Amino acid sequence: MADVTRREFLKVTSATLAGSSLALLGYSPTSAIAEVREFKLARATETRNTCPYCAVACGVLMYSLGDRSKNARASIFHIEGDPDHPVNRGTLCPKGAALIDFIHSPSRLTHPEYRAPGSDRWQPISWDDALDRVAKLMKQDRDANFVAKTPEGLTVNRWLTTGMLAASASSNEVGYLTHKVIRSLGILSFDNQARV
Amino acid sequence: MALQSLDIVRRSATTTAPPGVREAYTGTVAKLIDTTKCIGCKACQVACMEWNDLRDEIGSNVGVYDNPGDLSGESWTVMRFTEYENPKGDLEWLIRKDGCMHCADPGCLKACPAPGAIVQYSNGIVDFHEENCIGCGYCITGCPFDIPRISKRDHKAYKCTLCSDRVAVGLEPACIKACPTGALVFGTKEDMQQHAAERVEDLKSRGFERAGLYDPPGVGGTHVMYVLHHADQPQLYAGLAADPHISSLVGLWKGASKPIALAAMAFTALAGFFHFVRVGRNEIDERDEAAARQALEAAPPHNAPPGPGAPPILNSPHNPNPDKRP
Numbered sequence A: 001m002a003d004v005t006r007r008e009f010l011k012v013t014s015a016t017l018a019g020s021s022l023a024l025l026g027y028s029p030t031s032a033i034a035e036v037r038e039f040k041l042a043r044a045t046e047t048r049n050t051c052p053y054c055a056v057a058c059g060v061l062m063y064s065l066g067d068r069s070k071n072a073r074a075s076i077f078h079i080e081g082d083p084d085h086p087v088n089r090g091t092l093c094p095k096g097a098a099l100i101d102f103i104h105s106p107s108r109l110t111h112p113e114y115r116a117p118g119s120d121r122w123q124p125i126s127w128d129d130a131l132d133r134v135a136k137l138m139k140q141d142r143d144a145n146f147v148a149k150t151p152e153g154l155t156v157n158r159w160l161t162t163g164m165l166a167a168s169a170s171s172n173e174v175g176y177l178t179h180k181v182i183r184s185l186g187i188l189s190f191d192n193q194a195r196v
Numbered sequence B: 001m002a003l004q005s006l007d008i009v010r011r012s013a014t015t016t017a018p019p020g021v022r023e024a025y026t027g028t029v030a031k032l033i034d035t036t037k038c039i040g041c042k043a044c045q046v047a048c049m050e051w052n053d054l055r056d057e058i059g060s061n062v063g064v065y066d067n068p069g070d071l072s073g074e075s076w077t078v079m080r081f082t083e084y085e086n087p088k089g090d091l092e093w094l095i096r097k098d099g100c101m102h103c104a105d106p107g108c109l110k111a112c113p114a115p116g117a118i119v120q121y122s123n124g125i126v127d128f129h130e131e132n133c134i135g136c137g138y139c140i141t142g143c144p145f146d147i148p149r150i151s152k153r154d155h156k157a158y159k160c161t162l163c164s165d166r167v168a169v170g171l172e173p174a175c176i177k178a179c180p181t182g183a184l185v186f187g188t189k190e191d192m193q194q195h196a197a198e199r200v201e202d203l204k205s206r207g208f209e210r211a212g213l214y215d216p217p218g219v220g221g222t223h224v225m226y227v228l229h230h231a232d233q234p235q236l237y238a239g240l241a242a243d244p245h246i247s248s249l250v251g252l253w254k255g256a257s258k259p260i261a262l263a264a265m266a267f268t269a270l271a272g273f274f275h276f277v278r279v280g281r282n283e284i285d286e287r288d289e290a291a292a293r294q295a296l297e298a299a300p301p302h303n304a305p306p307g308p309g310a311p312p313i314l315n316s317p318h319n320p321n322p323d324k325r326p
Helices: A006-027 A099-103 A127-145 A172-185 B042-053 B109-113 B138-142 B172-177 B189-205 B248-278 B286-297
Strands: A045-050 A060-065 A076-081 A146-150 A155-166 A187-192 B008-009 B029-034 B078-085 B091-098 B119-122 B124-130 B184-188 B212-215 B225-228
Touching: A006 B286, A060 B248, A076 B042, A076 B172, A127 A146, A127 A155, A155 B189, A172 A187, A172 B008, B042 B078, B042 B172, B109 B119, B109 B138, B109 B248, B119 B184, B138 B248, B189 B212, B189 B225
Parallel strands: A155 A187, B029 B225
Antiparallel strands: A045 A060, A060 A076, A146 A155, B008 B119, B029 B184, B078 B091, B119 B124, B212 B225
C-alpha cells in the first residue's frame, strides 16, 4: 500500500462524499431509456419493382430516403418482398433478400463500358455512344446477312447472324414489345433469361 | 416508443415492479419454425442481416453447410444442418433455424446483473437493450439454448429481437416475411399452436409418427416454436435441448446467494460492532513502544537507519512473535 498522508486521505474522502452527495441530489447523468429500435420505414418512399435476378421475377418493395420532395435526394436503404405481388406474396430467396447490397455494391456497373477488339481493358463510354455503336453494327450486320428469299425462292425474311437475349424481369407489355421489335428485324435467335 | 406499444413486464436486475395494468388480452406473438418445410436456403439469415443492419465478417467454410458456423454478435440466426441416418437406413437432412427462443421464463433476463439490459414485453418478446449492457456474458450462462453472443466490436450482448421494431408497428419479423417455403410462420401463440397441430397431423399421416410441436415447458413455453419430424428426439436437430431448464447456477446466484450474502454482510457489521464494544480499538501502550525501540536498536547494521520523517516501526499490534515482548 502506498503511503497516504492525512491530507491526501481527507482529500479523497471529501471528494467521494461530495460526488456521491451530488449524485444523490440528482446531478448524475441519466441512464438511457430502454426502448425498441425506431421503425425505420415510417415515412420512407415505397417503390414497387421486380427482382432482377431470376425468371421467377418476384415483386419487391424498395424503400428510399425522403418523400420525393424537390430537395430530398432519394437513396434506397431497404428492400423487402411485395406482399401484393402474385408471384412471391412478400417472400424472397436469399439473393433477393440481399438486393440492398447489390445496389450499393462498390463493384456495381453504373455506366456502359466498351472493350475494343484486341484490347485488354474496358473503357467507359456514354449511353449515346454505346447505343449509336450497337445500332450501327446491327445495321451493318443486317445489311450484309439478311436473307429475304432462300435459293429455292421461298420468302423467309430472316437474319441469322445476330441474336437477342432478353432479361427476365420484364412485364408482359415489355415482353410483347421486345418480341415485336426483335421479330420485325428478322432475328430468330431470340431467348430469354427466364429459361434459366 | 416501447413504453406505448410494447409494455414491459419484466426488466433485468430490477426489483421494482413495472406498470402492470395492461395485458396482452388479444394474445401474445409467436414464431413457428416448421423444420419439415425448411429447405435451408438461408433467406431468413439474409433478411435478418438486411433488416437489422448487420454484416458479419466473411468467414470460411466450416466443412458443412452451416454458414456462418455459429451465432455471433452480428449473426442473430443461423441454419444448422444435421445429417441423420434413421433406423431404416435412410438419410434425413434435418435443418433447424437457430436463434433466440423468446422463453416465457427467460434465463438470460434472470441471470443479467445490469438493470434494464434485458426486458420482456407483454407480447412475449425478450429484448436486449445494449445501451444498458455491461458485457459480462451472464446471459449466455443463463440461456438454456446458448443463444446470446458478445460482439467482438463493442463487447455487448446481442441476439434476435424477434424484430421488436417491426412487431411494434404491427408487422411480422423480417425472417418470417422472406421465407419462400412458408416454413416460418408468425402470429399469435394460439394460432401458431393450432397451425402446428395441423402440420403435425399431416406429418403423422405421411409416416412421421413422432412428429410434434416443440414448446418446452421447462422454460415456461417459448415464443419461438418448432415443428419437428422427430419431436421425441429434439437433440437430433443439432443438439436442440430435450428438456431445457434455466441453469441451477442462475437460481443460486440470483436466489439463495443473495440473502446469504446479505446475512453475511450484516453479521460482519454486527460482529465488528460487538468487537468494538467488547474489546475496543487496538491501542499502543508503553510496553509496545519499548519493544519497538528495542527492536530498532537490535536491528542488523545492514539495515539503513530510518530517515527523520519516517514513522517509527511499531510491530506490536500484529507482533508476529509475542515471546519477544519484555
